[in-house]
Amino acid sequence: MRHEFFFLIKDRAALLWMTIAFISAMMAVLLGVSEVYQQRTALAELQKLDRVERELTLDAQSDWGNAAYYTFHLTYDPPSDFAFAAFGERDVSPWKHRIRMLALEGQIYETDADNPDFALIGRFDYSFVAALLTPLLIILLLYDLRSGELAAGRLNLIKTSAGQAKRVWLMRSTLRLGGLYLALLTPLWIGGVIEGTPTSTLLSASLALLIYTLFWGALVYLIANERRTGSANLTYLTGIWLLVCAVLPALLVLTVNKSVSLPNGGDIVLTQREAVNDAWDIPKDVTYKAFLERHPTWTDFTGWDGDKGFEWKWYYAFQQVGDQKAEALSQNYRKAREQRDALIGKASFISPASLLQRQLEKLAHTDMKASLAYEESIRDYHKQLRKWHYPRIFSNKPFSSDAALAEIPKYQNVLERK
Amino acid sequence: MTAIDVKDLKVERSGKAVLHGIRFSVQVGEVFALLGGNGAGKSTTLLTLLGFLPVAAGSVSLNGISPSANVKKIRDQVAYLPEAATLYPHLNAYENLGYFLSLSKLKLSKAELDATLEKVDLQTDARSQKMETYSKGMRQKVSIALALLRDTPILLLDEPTSGLDPVAIDEFNRLVRSLAAEGRTILMVTHDVYGACQVADRIGLLRGGELVGLFGSNEGQKIDTQTVHKAFTERTGAKRAVS
Numbered sequence: 001m002r003h004e005f006f007f008l009i010k011d012r013a014a015l016l017w018m019t020i021a022f023i024s025a026m027m028a029v030l031l032g033v034s035e036v037y038q039q040r041t042a043l044a045e046l047q048k049l050d051r052v053e054r055e056l057t058l059d060a061q062s063d064w065g066n067a068a069y070y071t072f073h074l075t076y077d078p079p080s081d082f083a084f085a086a087f088g089e090r091d092v093s094p095w096k097h098r099i100r101m102l103a104l105e106g107q108i109y110e111t112d113a114d115n116p117d118f119a120l121i122g123r124f125d126y127s128f129v130a131a132l133l134t135p136l137l138i139i140l141l142l143y144d145l146r147s148g149e150l151a152a153g154r155l156n157l158i159k160t161s162a163g164q165a166k167r168v169w170l171m172r173s174t175l176r177l178g179g180l181y182l183a184l185l186t187p188l189w190i191g192g193v194i195e196g197t198p199t200s201t202l203l204s205a206s207l208a209l210l211i212y213t214l215f216w217g218a219l220v221y222l223i224a225n226e227r228r229t230g231s232a233n234l235t236y237l238t239g240i241w242l243l244v245c246a247v248l249p250a251l252l253v254l255t256v257n258k259s260v261s262l263p264n265g266g267d268i269v270l271t272q273r274e275a276v277n278d279a280w281d282i283p284k285d286v287t288y289k290a291f292l293e294r295h296p297t298w299t300d301f302t303g304w305d306g307d308k309g310f311e312w313k314w315y316y317a318f319q320q321v322g323d324q325k326a327e328a329l330s331q332n333y334r335k336a337r338e339q340r341d342a343l344i345g346k347a348s349f350i351s352p353a354s355l356l357q358r359q360l361e362k363l364a365h366t367d368m369k370a371s372l373a374y375e376e377s378i379r380d381y382h383k384q385l386r387k388w389h390y391p392r393i394f395s396n397k398p399f400s401s402d403a404a405l406a407e408i409p410k411y412q413n414v415l416e417r418k
Numbered sequence: 419m420t421a422i423d424v425k426d427l428k429v430e431r432s433g434k435a436v437l438h439g440i441r442f443s444v445q446v447g448e449v450f451a452l453l454g455g456n457g458a459g460k461s462t463t464l465l466t467l468l469g470f471l472p473v474a475a476g477s478v479s480l481n482g483i484s485p486s487a488n489v490k491k492i493r494d495q496v497a498y499l500p501e502a503a504t505l506y507p508h509l510n511a512y513e514n515l516g517y518f519l520s521l522s523k524l525k526l527s528k529a530e531l532d533a534t535l536e537k538v539d540l541q542t543d544a545r546s547q548k549m550e551t552y553s554k555g556m557r558q559k560v561s562i563a564l565a566l567l568r569d570t571p572i573l574l575l576d577e578p579t580s581g582l583d584p585v586a587i588d589e590f591n592r593l594v595r596s597l598a599a600e601g602r603t604i605l606m607v608t609h610d611v612y613g614a615c616q617v618a619d620r621i622g623l624l625r626g627g628e629l630v631g632l633f634g635s636n637e638g639q640k641i642d643t644q645t646v647h648k649a650f651t652e653r654t655g656a657k658r659a660v661s
Binding site for chain 2 (some may be wrong): 002003007010012152153154156157158159160161162163164168327406
């Protein structure tokens with residue numbers, strides 16, 4: 001063992017790949033920590049501004065309808081203490097929304113668009129380094145382990161000296177994999193210490209990376225044999241890497257996307273907006289009928305003065321009806337995303353790179369489940385806002401900006417609620 | 419007492435027979451040289467003895483053990499010097515020797531390494547330099563030193579004097595003789611007729627995978643170089659023997 005370790009530290013190529021692994025992982029962690037810091041700073045700033053803006057807005061209002069219309073409420077999904085390692089859905093789905101008492105679904109999905117920067121290969125975060133670069137580095141460390149010795153005329157000498165060379169290859173592979181693992185893991189733990197990540201999360205991530213490293217190590221060991229030249233081994237292995245880490249995950253996503261159709265987020269926005277726009281031109285009782293099906297409490301409060309064309313309660317009723325009209329589409333959208341995610345989750349057992357990436361995203365609360373939970377938290381919050389505003393608007397209660405400021409429900413994100 | 423026994427050995431490589439039933443034995447303390455031109459089957463014989471190639475027919479044994487029965491035990495008893503062995507160029511002589519000896523679970527002191535490097539006449543100042551700076555002859559000396567340091571009863575040497583200058587060859591031959599005198603069994607393959615005649619007790623002449631001649635005896639009589647040279651050029655079809 002001591003001699004193999006000495007042999008490894010004298011092997012410049014092996015040290016180079018390990019250094020590259022360390023630098024890549026360190027860069028990914030630092031970029032991740034920096035991005036998380038920026039997101040937190042942005043959220044802190046927005047929370048401050050949100051309060052100030054609400055105060056100024058409410059001070060200028062005279063009734064609850066106007067107050068509800070002009071007041072924005074910040075909702076947000078702060079990055080977890082492990083988000084620096086895997087940004088996952090945070091790159092493609094919004095993690096902050098300013099919402100109003102208007103129809104909600106359109107507000108949630110109006111920014112629903114893929115981030116073209118990350119649509120192709122994804123962000124250079126730790127999960128990218130771990131899932132995509134690690135196998136490549138393992139290949140570069142191990143592909144020529146035996147074929148290189150044959151080419152140099154040392155293979156038989158090693159076999160004769162060692163009696164059984166399996167022990168030598170196993171030791172060399174283990175030390176190289178161990179070195180690589182440490183080079184990749186150290187930056188993760190440094191990031192974890194900076195971010196205050198729970199040890200259990202770091203241990204889970206370390207275990208996932210260990211299994212992944214061992215899987216690739218075993219695969220490379222089995223495929224890179226001495227009967228082929230080093231360049232032939234490298235060609236085979238890079239082909240497998242490309243297949244497992246790039247082609248297969250892409251095929252999985254394409255197949256799942258093809259088999260589970262997903263309504264367009266834009267269609268939800270359009271449906272809801274058209275419903276709201278149409279409401280101006282249809283009789284009020286049609287709108288109220290649809291509204292009262294869900295909110296029978298306000299049955300006795302929906303009468304209107306024939307001379308009065310506009311009333312806030314009617315306005316908010318048709319906003320609510322707009323959401324009701326888009327509800328089926330929105331539910332299908334969510335269900336389809338959940339379904340796609342579940343299918344990709346199952347299918348990723350044939351793509352270890354996807355499996356590791358998903359595991360890290362799960363630990364970082366940046367997976368689809370977390371993204372959908374954030375959306376649900378916005379719906380819950382909107383419900384609280386409506387519940388708070390409706391008695392005031394429907395009962396024509398006198399407006400008080402102080403009461404509004406003090407009593408309007410505050411948004412609590414998933415982490416705060418825990 | 420027989421140390422190496424080869425009986426009617428047939429070996430095939432890629433489906434083609436390369437050894438056609440050769441038969442010879444080497445006694446304990448004897449130096450036996452297998453002489454032949456390129457492709458005669460010399461290295462194949464050594465690789466078969468070491469268990470790297472399967473026996474198609476016949477049998478081989480070293481100290482009574484067949485490689486197919488217990489290859490590890492065979493390799494524990496044999497030091498092998500491959501043809502043109504390239505030790506690790508990024509390590510120096512001590513590091514290379516230390517590493518390869520560790521594979522055999524041997525740990526020797528620097529003084530012991532120096533004593534053997536002295537025997538093979540590797541300059542003292544070169545020993546701590548990386549082997550990428552060595553000449554072919556210097557690399558060969560380290561490889562020979564490694565074979566000696568294994569301290570095994572049998573040595574299988576493939577073209578051991580390749581790359582050595584005439585003085586070094588003389589010294590090597592003397593070293594081989596002294597090892598034999600200590601009771602070591604040495605089987606070397608070479609195409610150097612004069613070198614073989616100088617060092618070997620007996621010489622086997624290989625041609626196209628067949629043993630076409632045996633010269634010498636165990637009685638210490640000197641082998642006549644001219645006779646072997648003549649046989650080598652006639653029986654192996656070589657235009658001239660390499661000296």
